[in-house]
Amino acid sequence: MDALTATLSLLRLEGIGPSLYWQLVEQFGSAEAALRQPATQFPRKLPARARSQLGEYQRLGCDSELAQWALAERQRCVENCIYLLHCDDESYPSLLRQIERPPPVLYITGDPLALSLPQIAVVGARRASRAGLDNAEAFSADLAAAGFAITSGLALGVDAMAHKGALRGAGKTTAVLGTGVDRVYPQRNAALAEQILESGGALVSEMPLATAPEPGNFPRRNRIISGLSLGILLVEAAVRSGSLITARLALEQNREVFAIPGSVHNPMARGCHHMIKNGAHLVETSADIVAELGGLLSGMAQQPSLFEQVADSGPNLPLEQRNLIVALGGDPRSIEQLARDTGGDTGELMASLLHMELEGLVEQLPGGYQLTGSGAKALAGLVE
Incomplete structure (x- = not known):
């Protein structure tokens, strides 16, 4: 039995995850050798079903339930154009192989070579602010244009905007799933998954x-997102969030971690501030990331930052909108504060804010307004 079939068979045993898999391989030398050991030799007690499966495998070999499932799984992958990469395969991503107990097997839809491109992971909140979503898309587009592939988790919010930004930057992007690669989740991102594949990117999973999208699958996939990447950009995140777990894993894996600071009034900025206090690089433009990691893109021309390309948006705005943008600055402001700072009439200010919201320059929050990413670019143009 070859290494891939033996690995799939061992992982199919009930109660065997990547951690116990690697303990067994380290103890017995290979997945096939582990499958031939008595259950009493395993480092932890197996469930009754697993002991039954193991005994049957040792009696019947390739005719056992475990081996038959592994062979059928391989055939399903062939029929659906899904690549299976064993951790000992030369094509297995070298950075991912370096992490502690990497996925023994990767399932890949799309181009497997996309996983070996220099990658930056972009992660953040599912319920990010408009400014956070704008930043995720703009930074990702810029980094993709500079030659990096963008890695994220295909979730709603920041993840989806990161993938979209990479596509807008004419780059490649990899989506790491917490489901099987044949079961895109969430379903509303199915069209985005197709665009990722059509652009030469990949969907990848160890499942x-x-x-199915079980809650316990997603913390496991986070180590793959960080493990594939040279560095990770945290856009917005609460202090207790999956995105922050990914950032912490990246630090443990000796990857560079970057975080975009935000308003002290925004709870979604607290995770970024926490990581900055604990060693993450504070970044204000994508050029900060390219300056840190761009040397790894030997021979590739770096594109100017989207945030440096302000496009003179400030001077083209009506005076009242320019005044509002300056008054908003970097923090959320109530309508009363804006009226006081600009000297404007409340009714007129609300009309201007409505127009600016429709133009994507501001977003409304409970009790006030704040600039979006586009609004922040306009502010940069006004204060230069």
């Missing part, structure tokens, strides 16, 4: 085909 068997048809795996």
Whole structure:
């Protein structure tokens, strides 16, 4: 039995995850050798079903339930044009192989070579602010134009905007799933997943085909997102969030971690501030990231930052909108504060803010307004 079939068979045993898999391989030398050991030799007690499966494998070999499932899984992958990469395969991503107990097997839809491109992970909140979503898309587009592939988790919010930004920057992007690669989740991002594949990117998972989106799968996939990447950009995140777990994993994996600071009044900025206090690089433009990691893109021309290309948006705005943008600055402001700072009439200010909201320059929050990413660019143009 070859290494891939033996690995799939061992992982199919009930109660075997990547951690116990690697303990067994380290103890016995290979997945096939582990499958031939008595259950009493395993470092932890197996469930009754797993002991039954293991005993049957040792009696029947390739005719056992475990081996038959592994062979059928391989055939399903062939029929659906899904690549299976064993951790000992030369094509297995070298950065991912370096992490502690990497995925023994990767399922890949799309181009497997996309996983070996220099990658930056972009992660953040599902319920990010408009400014956070704008930043995720703009930074990702800029980094993709500079030659980096963008890695994220295909979730709603920041993840989806990161993938979209990479596509807008004419780059490649990899989506790491917490489901089987044949079961895109969330379903509303199915069209985005197709665009990722059409652009030469990839969907990747360590989960068997048809795996459902169980909550426990997503912390596991986070180590793959960070493990594939040279560095990770945290856009917005609460202090207790999956995105912050990914950032912490990146630090443990000796990856560079970057975080965009935000308003002290924004709870979604607290995770970024926490990581900055604990060693993450504070970044204000994508050029900060390119300056840190761009040397790894030997021979590739770096594109100017989207945030340096302000496009003179300030002077083209009506005077009242320019005044509002300056008054908003970097923090959320109430309508009363804006009226006081600009000297404007409340009714007229609300009309201007409505127009600016429709133009994507501001967003409304409970009790006030704040600039979006586009609004922040306009502010940069006004204060230069």
